[in-house]
Amino acid sequence: MPGSIPIRVQNLCKYYQVHQKEPGLVGSLKSFVKRKYADVKAVDDVSFTIDAGEIVGFLGPNGAGKTTTLKVLAGLLYPTNGVARVLDFTPSERRAAFLRQITLVMGQKQQLAWDLPPMETFLVNAAIYEIPDDQFKKTLAELTELLELAPLLKKQVRKLSLGERMKCELTAALLHRPKVLFLDEPTIGLDVTMQTKIRQFVAEYNARYRATIILTSHYMADVTALCQRVIVIDHGKLLYDGDLKALAEKIAPHKLVRVEFSQALDGQRLEEFGEVVKMRGQRAELLVPRDATSDVAARMLAQLPIADVTIEEPPIEDVITRVFEQAARARAERGEAEEEEE
Amino acid sequence: MLTKYFALMRRSLGVMLEYRAGVLIWMLVNVMPLVMLAVWFSLAEDGPIGGYAQADFVSYYLLLTFMRQMTTVWVIHELDYDIRYGNLSIKLLYPFNPIHAYMSDNLADKIIRLAVLIPLGIVAAFLFPMMRYELTPLSVALMLLTMAAAWAMRFLSQYTFALLAFWVSEAQTLHEIWYAVWLMLGGMVAPLDLFPAPVAAIAKYLPFRFMLSFPVEVMLGRLTADETLLGLAATAFWLGAMIVAYRWVWRRGIKQFSAFGA
Structure with missing residues (x-):
C-alpha cells in the first residue's frame, strides 16, 4: 500500500542555473555585458523510499546534493524533473495539511526571533500550527524535560550559547509533533557533549512518535549512533543505499586487527599476517582481508607473544572516503568522453 | 487566521519594543x-x-503626514534580503502563505505609530486652529477605508517588486523608480490640483494618488460626489490589479526559488 510509505522519491532531478563570472573587474565587465550560465546538477536522477519510523543518514561531501534533496522534500524547491512524494503529498504544492506534519531543521538557519526569549517563538508557532492549548503545554513540558530547557525559556535568544540555541530551534521545530523530520546538520558547531544530547533526543523522539527522519551530518558519530541505513550521494548521484554495516563490508574488504605484544617485536615478522598500518612499541595495527581475519588472529595468537588482540571494522570515515574516491575515479574515466560531447 | 495574525503581531511588537529608540527615529x-x-x-x-491658502496647506500636509505614517511599508528590504540570502525558507515552512508573516509585522508597527500619532494629533489641533476638515461620519469612514486601501496598495506593490529578487539582484533599485514617481504624483511634493492641468488630469487616475493623497482629499471636502465615487472606483481597480500582479509573480517566482545560503 503506497500510503504506508511516507517518503517516495523517483528519478528526482534538481538543476540550478548558475551565472559564472571570471574574477576581477574585467570579469565583472564581461559578465555585465554578456552573462554566461551553466546548469549545475545538484540532484541527478535519485530514487529511494523510506518507511515509517526509519532514521536514514544522508551522507555526502559538501555540495553533494544532500541539502537540496531535503529542501525539495520539505517543499521549498520545485524539482526540475522526477517525482517526490511525502506523506502522499507533493511537497512543492506546499499544502497546509502537509506543512503541518513535517519539519526541516537547518543547523545554519534559525527561526527563533533573535531579540526575544524563545518562548515567544514557541507561542507564535502554537498559533501558526493551530496546536491545541493542552497539547502545546504537554509537548513543551516533554521537550523541556528531554532537552533541559527550563532555564532557557525566558532568556533572550541572542544571549543563548550555540548549543542552547540549537536545543530551542529543535523545540520550535517539533512543537507541532511532525511525523516527518528533515534534519540538516543539526549538530554543526556543537561540542561533543551537546552532540550526544541532541543525538539521544532525536532517538527518543523517533521512538516516542515513530517519526520518520532523514538526517545529514558531517559527524559520522551522529550517523553511526542513529542510522541503520544510509544513503550516500555525491555530485547529485546516488552512490549507495542500504545498511551502514553492509556498506563497510562492501567497500572495505579488510578488517582492522589491533594487537598488543607482551615483549618488543621486530615489525618485519608481522608482514606475513597482513598489511601493517601502524607499529609503535609493543602495539601494532594490521589490515587483514575480511574472510581471513579469524584465521589470521588464531595464527598470530599461536606464533607471537600476544598480550591482547581486538578485531574491528575500519573507521566509518575511512569507508566513506573510499566510496567517494571510487566515485571520483569512475567520473574521471567517464570525464573525457563527456567533455568531447560538449 | 486572526489568531495567527495576533500571535505574529504580538511577537513583532515585542521586537519593536526592544528597539524603542529605533522605532521613534x-x-x-x-x-x-x-x-x-x-x-x-x-x-x-x-x-x-491655485486655490490653496496657508490654512489649506496646513490642513493638507498635516493630514498627509498622518497618511504617510500609517501607510509606511518597508517590506521590500526584508523580502528582497530574505529571498537573496535564502531566509525565505524559514517562512515557507509555515503552513500559510509567507505574505501573512510580513503583513502582520507591518500592521504591528501601525499600532505603535497610532499610539504616538494620536496624542501628537491632539496637540497639533491646538497649535494650528486654522486646520479645517470635512468632519462628517461619512467622510471619516471613507478616509479610513481609502487609507486602508492606500496601505494595502503600498504593501502589495512593494511586495511584488521585492519578489522580482527571485530573478534579479536589483529588485530594490527597480522599486526606487516606482518610489520616485510615487513621491511626485502621489501628492507629496504638491497637492495634485497644483500640477499643470494635463499632468493633473492623468495623475488623477494613476495608482500613486490612491497610495497617499486621496484619503486627505476626501477629508478636505474639495472633491465633488462624482469625483469621490470615481476615486473609489479607481482605488478598487488598482488594488485588484495589484493583487492579480502579486499572485502572478509569486506563483512564478516560487518555482524559481533556489533557497541559497543554507
Whole structure:
C-alpha cells in the first residue's frame, strides 16, 4: 500500500542555473555585458523510499546534493524533473495539511526571533500550527524535560550559547509533533557533549512518535549512533543505499586487527599476517582481508607473544572516503568522453 | 487566521519594543510632508496659490503626514534580503502563505505609530486652529477605508517588486523608480490640483494618488460626489490589479526559488 510509505522519491532531478563570472573587474565587465550560465546538477536522477519510523543518514561531501534533496522534500524547491512524494503529498504544492506534519531543521538557519526569549517563538508557532492549548503545554513540558530547557525559556535568544540555541530551534521545530523530520546538520558547531544530547533526543523522539527522519551530518558519530541505513550521494548521484554495516563490508574488504605484544617485536615478522598500518612499541595495527581475519588472529595468537588482540571494522570515515574516491575515479574515466560531447 | 495574525503581531511588537529608540527615529525620518508644508506655507504668504491658502496647506500636509505614517511599508528590504540570502525558507515552512508573516509585522508597527500619532494629533489641533476638515461620519469612514486601501496598495506593490529578487539582484533599485514617481504624483511634493492641468488630469487616475493623497482629499471636502465615487472606483481597480500582479509573480517566482545560503 503506497500510503504506508511516507517518503517516495523517483528519478528526482534538481538543476540550478548558475551565472559564472571570471574574477576581477574585467570579469565583472564581461559578465555585465554578456552573462554566461551553466546548469549545475545538484540532484541527478535519485530514487529511494523510506518507511515509517526509519532514521536514514544522508551522507555526502559538501555540495553533494544532500541539502537540496531535503529542501525539495520539505517543499521549498520545485524539482526540475522526477517525482517526490511525502506523506502522499507533493511537497512543492506546499499544502497546509502537509506543512503541518513535517519539519526541516537547518543547523545554519534559525527561526527563533533573535531579540526575544524563545518562548515567544514557541507561542507564535502554537498559533501558526493551530496546536491545541493542552497539547502545546504537554509537548513543551516533554521537550523541556528531554532537552533541559527550563532555564532557557525566558532568556533572550541572542544571549543563548550555540548549543542552547540549537536545543530551542529543535523545540520550535517539533512543537507541532511532525511525523516527518528533515534534519540538516543539526549538530554543526556543537561540542561533543551537546552532540550526544541532541543525538539521544532525536532517538527518543523517533521512538516516542515513530517519526520518520532523514538526517545529514558531517559527524559520522551522529550517523553511526542513529542510522541503520544510509544513503550516500555525491555530485547529485546516488552512490549507495542500504545498511551502514553492509556498506563497510562492501567497500572495505579488510578488517582492522589491533594487537598488543607482551615483549618488543621486530615489525618485519608481522608482514606475513597482513598489511601493517601502524607499529609503535609493543602495539601494532594490521589490515587483514575480511574472510581471513579469524584465521589470521588464531595464527598470530599461536606464533607471537600476544598480550591482547581486538578485531574491528575500519573507521566509518575511512569507508566513506573510499566510496567517494571510487566515485571520483569512475567520473574521471567517464570525464573525457563527456567533455568531447560538449 | 486572526489568531495567527495576533500571535505574529504580538511577537513583532515585542521586537519593536526592544528597539524603542529605533522605532521613534524611523517615525521621525518620515517628515517629508512637513518639509513640503514649510515650503508651501512660506510661498503662500502673499495670498493663495491655485486655490490653496496657508490654512489649506496646513490642513493638507498635516493630514498627509498622518497618511504617510500609517501607510509606511518597508517590506521590500526584508523580502528582497530574505529571498537573496535564502531566509525565505524559514517562512515557507509555515503552513500559510509567507505574505501573512510580513503583513502582520507591518500592521504591528501601525499600532505603535497610532499610539504616538494620536496624542501628537491632539496637540497639533491646538497649535494650528486654522486646520479645517470635512468632519462628517461619512467622510471619516471613507478616509479610513481609502487609507486602508492606500496601505494595502503600498504593501502589495512593494511586495511584488521585492519578489522580482527571485530573478534579479536589483529588485530594490527597480522599486526606487516606482518610489520616485510615487513621491511626485502621489501628492507629496504638491497637492495634485497644483500640477499643470494635463499632468493633473492623468495623475488623477494613476495608482500613486490612491497610495497617499486621496484619503486627505476626501477629508478636505474639495472633491465633488462624482469625483469621490470615481476615486473609489479607481482605488478598487488598482488594488485588484495589484493583487492579480502579486499572485502572478509569486506563483512564478516560487518555482524559481533556489533557497541559497543554507
